[in-house]
Amino acid sequence: MTWTDERVELLKKLWTDGLSASQIATELGGVTRNAVIGKVHRLSLSGRAKPAAAPVARARKPAATTSNGRQMPAASRPQPTMQRPLVAGNTALKPLVQPMAEPRRMLRATGGDDVVVPISLHATILTLTEQTCKWPIGDPNSEDFHFCGQRSNSGIPYCEYHSRIAYQPVNDRRRERKLVVGA
């Protein structure tokens, strides 16, 4: 993938909007979060709103050699200054995607299994990753719409509970259960 003007612009927008590098990478497609971060640095738009933040000097690896046989010219490495960083990292000011706190609900299946439905984490489309439950909750047309957001096993789009609903065995004859889903 190449960094076209459009992609760079989108990157800038999403980054300043406070999205994480991995989220931006997903949004852009064809790039990893490392690529995004690298580009962000090259564009010099790293510190997302941290006017007076002291630069954080990071010492990397003490090791002198890597598997490639790289040698670190330790003498030429920039030395840490005496400055005491006020804050490390810029994650703190990252704007919350969800301003509204929703009362959490517990739902139960009504079939008698007495299975507890996971608490909704109010995940949005941008919050979802490879291993967050993508079970939709609520009316997609509503502001309140969100996803389950529970951790799911690798490669499985739903959490344990919602997998059961999603992948009900077809052979279980007359096992129909009216399930209260969504909110």
Add this chain to the structure above:
DNA sequence: CCCTGATTCGC
């Protein structure tokens, strides 16, 4: 373990 951004350096 999942995630976050930061950094280095071979390409």
Add this chain to the structure above:
DNA sequence: GCGAATCAGG
């Protein structure tokens, strides 16, 4: 310039 590897940290 690019981004994988690797780091430190939550």
